[in-house]
Amino acid sequence: MTKDLEHQFVKELECNQNIVHKICTLYTSDRDSHNDLFQEITIQLWKAYPKFRGDSKFSTWMYRVALNTAITLYRKSKRSVPTQDYESVIFKIKADEYDPTQEQQLKLMYNAIRQLGDIDKALIFLYLENKDYREIAETLGISEVNARVKMNRIKNRLKTILNP
Template sequence: MTKELEHNFVELLEKHQNIVHKICRLYTNNQDAHNDLFQEITIQLWKAYPKFRGESKFSTWMYRVALNTAITLYRKSKRSIKTQDFDSVLFRIKAEEYDDTTEKQLSVMYAALHELNDIDKALVFLYLEDKNYNEISDTLGISEVNARVKMNRIKKKLRSILNP
């Protein structure tokens, strides 16, 4: 690969890295797992970058690669033994000590999102990123109608999780 290609990739990754961080936050429970997933997504983006044809925006392509990588790793991790994450225990203790409403609300939201399946998480993530249904359907490879129907079902499910 040429230096110019490498330079362009690094520049685009730096510009859009928040996309990857948000996806990592959605699919991981601690900083180590977040860092590992960020690294894996970066590797997959780098491997796929020479094939990026520019037919869509870089950010749309990045969403697709990052979500596919996260979903693949998430599915593999579901086959492993479940353990209690030490960081999340400390986080809960800290949240009870400090009256940080925003932190608690985010924690509740992420807990609810973690109950969704991997595709539904991706759909909610793109929706919260203010992507229109056309962009969501392109990124996830589903029809626009399917994206709308799924989103309505997810909203109902999240309401039932948050308001039992």
């Protein structure tokens, strides 16, 4: 890879790294696993970057690579040693913004989302990132209509999980 391509990749990754961190939070339950997944996603992005044609926004392409990597590793991990319990995850929240009720609601929501299937997790993540259905469909490789139908089903499933 040329230095220009390398510089361009690093710049794009720095600007969009929150995407990767959020995906890592959805698919892991402890800091070490989060860091491992972040590293693996970064490696996969780096390997795939020369093939990025720019047909879509970098962030959309990044979602696709990151989600595919997370789903692949998540499926492999289901066959091996279980991860640490969610309660042990430490959140970095500024003291002046700390709201114990909000933190508890976030924990409940993340626990509910973790009960969803791999594709459903990815879809709800993109929805919570305020992506429109066209971009969700493009990122996940499904039709826009399918994305809407799946989203309605996911919302109903989350309601059932959160309000048994």
